[in-house]
Amino acid sequence: MDKLDDREVRQLAELAHLALSDDERASFRGQLEAFLGYAERIQALNTVGVEPTSHALLEAGLEGGSRLRDDRPRESLDRKAVLDQAPDASDGLFKVPKVLP
Amino acid sequence: MTEYETVIGLECHAQLLTETKLFCGCRARFGAPPNTNICPVCIGLPGALPVLNGRAVELAARMAFAVGCRVNETSIFARKNYFYPDLPKGYQISQYDRPLAEDGEVCIRLDDANKRIRIERIHMEEDAGKLLHDGFMGSSTKSGVDLNRSGVPLIEIVSHPDLSSPEEATQYAQAVKEILEYTEVSDADMEKGNFRCDGNVSVRPVGTSELGTKVELKNINSFRFLARALAYEVERQIAACESGERIVQETRLYDPDADRTVSMRSKEDAHDYRYFPEPDLPPLVLEPTWLEEQKRKLPELPEARRARLQSDYNIPAYDAKVLTSSRARADYFEAAAKRSKNGKATSNWMMSELLRKLKASGVAIEELPVTPEAFGELIELVEKGTLSGKMGKDVFEKMFSSGDGPAAIVEREGLGQISDSAAIEELVRTVIANNPEQVAELKAGKDKVIGWMVGQIMKASRGQANPQLARETLVRLLEES
Ligand SMILES: [Zn+2]
Numbered sequence: 001m002d003k004l005d006d007r008e009v010r011q012l013a014e015l016a017h018l019a020l021s022d023d024e025r026a027s028f029r030g031q032l033e034a035f036l037g038y039a040e041r042i043q044a045l046n047t048v049g050v051e052p053t054s055h056a057l058l059e060a061g062l063e064g065g066s067r068l069r070d071d072r073p074r075e076s077l078d079r080k081a082v083l084d085q086a087p088d089a090s091d092g093l094f095k096v097p098k099v100l101p
Numbered sequence: 102m103t104e105y106e107t108v109i110g111l112e113c114h115a116q117l118l119t120e121t122k123l124f125c126g127c128r129a130r131f132g133a134p135p136n137t138n139i140c141p142v143c144i145g146l147p148g149a150l151p152v153l154n155g156r157a158v159e160l161a162a163r164m165a166f167a168v169g170c171r172v173n174e175t176s177i178f179a180r181k182n183y184f185y186p187d188l189p190k191g192y193q194i195s196q197y198d199r200p201l202a203e204d205g206e207v208c209i210r211l212d213d214a215n216k217r218i219r220i221e222r223i224h225m226e227e228d229a230g231k232l233l234h235d236g237f238m239g240s241s242t243k244s245g246v247d248l249n250r251s252g253v254p255l256i257e258i259v260s261h262p263d264l265s266s267p268e269e270a271t272q273y274a275q276a277v278k279e280i281l282e283y284t285e286v287s288d289a290d291m292e293k294g295n296f297r298c299d300g301n302v303s304v305r306p307v308g309t310s311e312l313g314t315k316v317e318l319k320n321i322n323s324f325r326f327l328a329r330a331l332a333y334e335v336e337r338q339i340a341a342c343e344s345g346e347r348i349v350q351e352t353r354l355y356d357p358d359a360d361r362t363v364s365m366r367s368k369e370d371a372h373d374y375r376y377f378p379e380p381d382l383p384p385l386v387l388e389p390t391w392l393e394e395q396k397r398k399l400p401e402l403p404e405a406r407r408a409r410l411q412s413d414y415n416i417p418a419y420d421a422k423v424l425t426s427s428r429a430r431a432d433y434f435e436a437a438a439k440r441s442k443n444g445k446a447t448s449n450w451m452m453s454e455l456l457r458k459l460k461a462s463g464v465a466i467e468e469l470p471v472t473p474e475a476f477g478e479l480i481e482l483v484e485k486g487t488l489s490g491k492m493g494k495d496v497f498e499k500m501f502s503s504g505d506g507p508a509a510i511v512e513r514e515g516l517g518q519i520s521d522s523a524a525i526e527e528l529v530r531t532v533i534a535n536n537p538e539q540v541a542e543l544k545a546g547k548d549k550v551i552g553w554m555v556g557q558i559m560k561a562s563r564g565q566a567n568p569q570l571a572r573e574t575l576v577r578l579l580e581e582s
Contacts (some may be wrong), residue, residue, distance in 0.1 A: 015373060021497055066386050068155030071119050074126030079136050082144065091237045092135045093245030096186040099232055 003036045005028055104307040105342065107335050108315075109270045109300055110262035112473065113277050114255050115287040116228065116295040117160040119238045123227045123254035124151030124194065124382075132291045135233075135247035140141075143227075143252030145190035149382050150396040158201075158223065159395060164256060164286040165202030165223045166396045168277075171480035172202045175225075175386050178379040186246055187230040195257075197376040202384070207260075207280070208404065208552055209272040218273050219261040228253040256286075262301065262312065267331035271324050274298050279403050291322050300331055303348075304338045313338070316346040318362060320355055330355035334362050406431055414444025420452055429466050433473045434474035440477025443484055450480050454497055462501075471497070479507040486567055492516055516565070522574070525558075530572045532557045533582075543579060551575065 009029045013020045020028065083089035088096070122129050125142035141149035165172045179197035202494070205220035233245035258277060264270045277297055279288040289296040298321050303313035318334055321327045334353065341348055353362040401409070403425055410431070411421040425431045436449040455476065459466060479500065483493040488511065499510045510516070533540055533556060543550045558571045 011373075015182075015375065058545070066153065066383065068158060069121075069126070069152045070155055071121050071156035072126065073121050073128050074140075076127045076138050076140050077144075079134075079139075083136065084141060090239075091245065092137075093233060093247055094136070095236065095239075095243045096246055097188055097244070098240075098242050099234070099244045 005031045103343070104424045105304045105339050106307050107265055107267075108262045108303050108305065108312060109264035109267070109331060109387045111264065111270055111274060112299040112301070113258045113260075113274060114297045114299075115164075115258070115281050115289055115305065116288055117157050117254040117256060117279075118285060119154055119160065119254055121154055121156075122252040123148075123154050123157050124252055124523070125470045127249075129253045131295070133249055135245075135249060139251070139488045147559055149193065151379075151444070153385065154254060157386070160254075161201055161223065161225050162347070162395045163284050163385070163399060164258070164281060164394065165205065166399050167280050167284045167286075167402060168205035168207050168220050168223075168258075169203035170205035170220060170223055172387065172392055172395075174201065174389065175199065175384050176201045177384045180344070180375045180379050180384045181226075181374045181376055183374055185229070186244065187232050187248075187251070189230065189248060189251060193227060194228060194379055194382070195225035195226035196360075199384075201256075207273060209269060209276050211269070211272075216263075216269070218263045218269075221259045221261050223256055223258050226257060227251070227254050228255050229400050252369050260317075262303075267328045267335065269430060270331055271328045274327060275324060276403075279426075283403050283406075284400055285406045285428075294322065297322055297387075298327055300327070300334075302331060302334045302338065304335060304342060304547065306342075306424045313342075314346065314350050316350065318355055319352055319365075326355055326357050329357075333360065337362065341580060357487060376547075394469075410434070414448065416445055416448040420448045423452060423456070424448065424454075427466070433466055433469075433476075436473035437477040437480070440474045441480035441484065443480060446480050446484055447477065450476070454494060458497075458501055465478075469501075471500045473488065475500060475506045482507055486569075487511070488516065489564065489568070491564065493542060522570065525562075525570050525574050528558050528561050529578055530564060532561060540579070 006025060009020075009032065012032075013025070013028075025095065026098050079092060083092070083094065086094050088094070111259075116129075119129050121127060122138075122143055125140050127138040127140050127143055129138075132360075142151055143438055162172050177199040178194050179190040181195045181197070182192045184191055200222045202223040203221065205223070206217045207220060208215050208217055226320065228250050230246055230248040230251040233247060234240060237245055260273065264273055278289040278291075281289040281296070287295060291297070300318040300321065301315045301317040302318060305313040316334060316338070318330050321330055333355075338348055339577060349364075352365045354365055355362050407418075407421045407425045410424060411418055416424075424434045432449055434447060437451070438444045441447045455469075455471075459469070476497075479488075479493060479496060482488045482496075483490060488496060496507050496510050496516065499505070499514075500507060503510070505513075536554065536557065539550050539554060543554070554575055555568060555572050558575065559566055559568060562571075
């Protein structure tokens with residue numbers, strides 16, 4: 001069952017910014033096909049009349065609409081503490097390799 | 102020669118006027134020092150969970166109702182996946198196949214008719230951060246990232262491709278901006294990047310119904326650039342069609358300095374955003390009663406207000422259009438007209454003196470030192486004849502520079518038109534006595550001299566005599582003598 005060809009795996013890897021070797025692509029292709037096969041089996045199930053359970057909150061019910069947050073500001077993080085974690089930062093900015101404007 | 106028609110659709114992004122971001126409590130306001138409004142949610146730290154801002158939903162729904170959209174009781178947030186240094190999570194939370202609202206319309210005015218531009222959808226999404234390319238050491242090899250903007254709430258308003266010229270597109274974008282401002286959904290300030298447009302442009306030979314290959318234009322942050330970018334792109338595409346070139350589906354950037362559009366690397370796959378439902382957010386479910394309430398709370402919209410001002414204050418269509426070009430301006434007019442009790446005169450004063458002064462001084466109407474009540478009072482003084490039109494203008498200048506009310510200025514400067522008949526009579530008698538030649542001419546039937554005589558009376562009163570009363574008194578005294 002060929003659900004994915006090598007070109008598609010290559011494309012997915014590119015979109016995910018992953019550099020995969022030929023061997024890795026072959027191995028991931030097999031694994032991805034297994035995922036898709038599993039999804040296909042689930043999709044074959046008859047779910048008419050079955051309530052979605054994709055979210056815990058949905059299971060709890062959404063009587064009265066979604067719970068939403070009040071538009072009240074909260075303390076943000078200390079800039080120095082955050083920038084200290086970054087691989088490169090100065091002038092209050094994160095620094096990244098030059099991006100063309 | 103083949104004739105072509107232009108097909109344009111616009112995607113307008115507007116920042117919602119909330120205090121905080123879409124999914125966290127960081128402040129959403131413009132102008133803070135870089136990276137001071139950031140938290141685990143909006144910089145994408147692992148484990149942080151988004152919680153939707155209720156106010157943002159309210160504002161988005163308000164705009165949807167203002168343009169006649171149907172607001173869906175259930176909408177779903179989705180991840181739009183791509184890599185860019187201003188996008189810390191590697192995805193933007195947006196809405197995809199189940200947006201907040203669908204199927205609305207915005208009316209634009211063309212020379213001879215109105216045209217309805219259909220709105221396909223309005224969805225909510227978060228903004229990305231901001232990249233800085235210069236202004237710091239090492240900017241030739243590095244870019245800076247400020248994440249204050251990351252997670253700020255936006256709505257995207259997507260039109261159908263109903264626009265047939267760059268002019269129509271500009272009109273439409275202006276109409277959308279106006280509605281956003283009127284409903285206080287967004288300040289829609291283009292300079293701050295709070296209102297931006299992307300355009301989808303294609304051309305096709307007149308009479309064909311199939312759409313041409315569309316090109317997406319990005320990076321448009323002013324109405325002037327919008328018109329120019331679209332016009333350039335339309336011309337480019339027509340020239341390409343004429344020379345038998347194939348138009349490539351791509352994204353192009355408008356370069357205002359060169360006044361042309363340039364292709365961004367057109368990687369066919371770059372547009373594969375691999376949307377999927379955001380697992381960290383449940384579907385957004387809105388109660389029908391809540392939706393009804395939002396619809397009811399909708400303020401008066403520009404078109405409706407224009408019509409109402411025209412009939413309530415008996416002013417021309419043109420004046421009504423100018424006075425409603427912003428909500429602040431229309432509010433000012435109505436408050437002033439209420440005080441002056443004369444809509445037509447208030448409109449005239451605003452259209453001439455006030456707008457001229459605003460333009461000359463560069464002051465915004467919101468910052469005007471003259472309150473609408475004081476402005477209305479001034480107009481009342483002129484209408485009652487306490488001040489002549491000329492004096493009224495002088496008093497207005499002084500109100501503008503001092504911030505004082507008209508009554509205080511009239512008092513302080515000893516202004517006020519002389520409408521006291523005894524005082525006027527004395528002035529007229531003096532002028533008659535001093536100008537025997539002209540009086541003789543008048544008596545001989547030279548009516549034109551009367552204007553000159555009134556001029557002398559005005560001069561003698563230093564402009565303060567009521568000219569109507571001066572003329573009547575002159576005629577009466579001459580007849581009596
Ligand atoms: Zn935050």
